Amino acid sequence: MKRTFDTGNAAITEAAIRSGCTLFAGYPITPATEIAENMSRRLPQVGGYYLQAEDENAALHICNGGSIGGLKAMTATSGPGFILFADAFGWAVSSEVPVVIVNSQRVGPVSGITGAPGQGEFYLSRYLTHGGNFETIVLAPSSVQEAYRLTVRAFYLAERFRTPVIVLADQMVTDGWETLELPETDAEFLAMGLEVVPRRIHPGPEFYPATDDIDIPPVVLGHNTGAACSDWTPTDRGHDTEDITWQHKHAWRLIHKILNHRDLIDEADQWFLDDAPEVILVAYGTPSRVVQSAVRAARSEGLPVGGIRPISLWPFQDHLFKRRAIYLVVELNWDGQLVREVQRAAADGSQVHFWGRCGELPTSGELLEDIKALLKHEPLVRDGWRTEKW
Numbered sequence: 215m216k217r218t219f220d221t222g223n224a225a226i227t228e229a230a231i232r233s234g235c236t237l238f239a240g241y242p243i244t245p246a247t248e249i250a251e252n253m254s255r256r257l258p259q260v261g262g263y264y265l266q267a268e269d270e271n272a273a274l275h276i277c278n279g280g281s282i283g284g285l286k287a288m289t290a291t292s293g294p295g296f297i298l299f300a301d302a303f304g305w306a307v308s309s310e311v312p313v314v315i316v317n318s319q320r321v322g323p324v325s326g327i328t329g330a331p332g333q334g335e336f337y338l339s340r341y342l343t344h345g346g347n348f349e350t351i352v353l354a355p356s357s358v359q360e361a362y363r364l365t366v367r368a369f370y371l372a373e374r375f376r377t378p379v380i381v382l383a384d385q386m387v388t389d390g391w392e393t394l395e396l397p398e399t400d401a402e403f404l405a406m407g408l409e410v411v412p413r414r415i416h417p418g419p420e421f422y423p424a425t426d427d428i429d430i431p432p433v434v435l436g437h438n439t440g441a442a443c444s445d446w447t448p449t450d451r452g453h454d455t456e457d458i459t460w461q462h463k464h465a466w467r468l469i470h471k472i473l474n475h476r477d478l479i480d481e482a483d484q485w486f487l488d489d490a491p492e493v494i495l496v497a498y499g500t501p502s503r504v505v506q507s508a509v510r511a512a513r514s515e516g517l518p519v520g521g522i523r524p525i526s527l528w529p530f531q532d533h534l535f536k537r538r539a540i541y542l543v544v545e546l547n548w549d550g551q552l553v554r555e556v557q558r559a560a561a562d563g564s565q566v567h568f569w570g571r572c573g574e575l576p577t578s579g580e581l582l583e584d585i586k587a588l589l590k591h592e593p594l595v596r597d598g599w600r601t602e603k604w
Contacts, residue, residue, distance in 0.1 A: 216396040222361040222388040223248035226316055226381070227256055228396055229365035230288050232403070233410050235314070236262035237287040239276035241269055241295060244328040245385040246318045249290040270295035274302035274315070281311045282443055284434045286369060286413055290316035292385075293335055294325050296342070303378060304343030305445045307350075307468065310376035310422065312413075312432050314368045317380060318388040319499075319546075321573045330573035331385035333499060336551040339380050340528045347465035349472040351479055352380045352528040354498045358392035364525070366408045371479065373411035375471060376432045382527060384546065386500040386575075416441065420450040424463035426470040428478075473529060481525040482534055485509050490537065491520035493588050496556055497544040498524050501575060505544050508581035519585055524552075532559040540565045540588050544581065548572055567594055 226249055230238070238253035240246075254264040263280070267273035270291050277287035291299070296317045306313050317339065321332040339352045351371055355361040361383060368379040397403040414431035418439040423430065433441045433452065442452030447461045455461075472479070485506060487494070493512075497505040502523040512519035522534050535541065538561040543553035545568070553568040560566055569576060569584060584594055 215402050216398050218394050218396065219391060220358065220394045221248065221391055222318075222355070222358045222383060224252060225358050225362035225394050226290070226365045226383075226388070227252035229362045230314070230369070231256055231260055231262075232397075233286065233366050233369035234412065235286045235288050235369065236260065237265075237277060237280040237285040238262070238289065239265040239267050239273040239280070239287070240289045240291065241267050241273050243270075243292045243295045245320060245389045246290040246292050246316060249316060249388070253288075270298035271300075271302055274299045274313070275305070277313050278302055278306050278309075278311050281306075281313050282309070282433065282435055284413060284415065284436075286312070286373075288314040288316065288369075290318070292318050292320050293322050293332070296335055296338065300343050304345065306378040307343060307348045308445055308447075308464075309443050310432060310468075311378065312372035312376055313378045314365070314372055315378055315380045316365070317382050319382065319384045327573060329385070331500060331546055331575075332572060333384060333501070333546040333551070335382065336527065336545075339382050348468040350380065350528045351375065351377060351472060352382050352526065353481075354382045354525060354527050355387050356499050356502050356523070357387065358390060358394050361387055362394065362396070363406070363408065366410070370409055370411055373413065373432075374428050374478070375475070376428075376430060377472070382499070384499045415439065418451070421452045422448045422450050422464065422467070424450060424467055426467060426474045428471055428475055476529060479526050479529065480531050482531060483521075483523040483525065484534070485521035486513055487520040487522075487537070489518070491518040492540060493517075493519045493542060493585055494537065494539045495519065495521045495542050495544060495581065495585070496523075496552065497521075498527060498552065499546070501544045501546055504575050504578055505581065508578040508585065511578055511582050512585050517585060517589060530555050530559065535559040535564075536561050538563045540567070542567045542569060542581075542584060542588060544569045544576060546570075546572060546575070569594075
């Protein structure tokens with residue numbers, strides 16, 4: 215095992231290479247630019263290809279084309295570029311193209327502040343393209359080491375489900391420096407619980423079966439299979455159709471191939487939930503690290519507090535919130551996004567509160583004060599623009 219000190223951007227790069235990625239297309243944008251820089255250096259060393267596109271939409275279309283040509287592909291961006299993926303993302307979803315997309319969130323809206331972390335694309339990662347009738351797989355790392363693990367996992371899931379998989383990070387994860395362990399042998403790789411699915415080629419003739427099956431090889435052009443690929447609703451052989459029956463079948467597959475195999479996707483950390491705590495803190499990504507510290511501090515004072523960190527964000531894990539409790543959702547935004555899903559999923563009789571801030575993390579002390587207020591059933595008071603609370 216190689217032990218080093220590096221950034222989340224470096225971890226993502228090495229994870230992609232180890233997963234068999236041989237194509238990266240992207241456009242520079244802070245805080246994900248170093249992924250492109252690293253890939254431009256590393257891919258030629260493994261016989262791969264790096265392309266800088268004229269914009270983010272073109273970058274993902276290039277990745278889609280490379281994947282349909284048989285290459286494992288990845289792109290990376292931040293919020294302003296992520297929204298430009300919408301058209302190409304729809305192609306990848308509908309044509310069942312395996313591709314990995316990294317989004318390092320920063321403060322918005324629009325260009326915002328390039329060097330400050332944000333969490334503004336929670337819903338965008340679910341509904342990035344038009345038309346609906348699909349599910350997405352979204353993974354959220356909270357550390358440099360986990361950025362490595364979840365990038366490998368993203369390539370694994372992309373191949374098994376024939377779909378784009380999003381790694382939704384934030385600026386503190388991708389730009390942050392931490393200890394990083396990189397496996398140097400296959401045995402070390404497997405010992406970390408990691409796995410790679412090699413690219414295979416669908417032989418045809420039914421390239422888009424109307425089932426919820428996974429582990430079907432993706433469509434790859436140029437191998438005399440007769441494969442077809444289009445963003446129009448396909449028949450099972452990939453031919454464009456205006457027959458609404460095929461639309462029903464295709465949409466059912468795009469939804470249920472994911473929903474019916476959630477055991478391969480769902481992942482979360484849960485802290486101190488065995489004794490039915492009164493207050494449960496919820497967060498993903500970097501804020502979850504502060505939340506964990508606040509939960510442990512509360513426990514050290516004998517307070518009945520627990521915590522939940524969703525690691526896979528979409529499909530949303532409703533089952534995590536079936537306890538009747540007081541939930542406090544912590545996010546790096548002002549408007550509250552994750553909190554809305556918790557509010558929807560929470561058990562009847564629960565209370566759901568929001569703690570939001572842009573560009574900087576809360577302190578565990580601040581969260582501990584609010585925990586004590588909630589346990590006393592005191593209202594959380596809005597503190598001007600500094601800490602927006604519901």
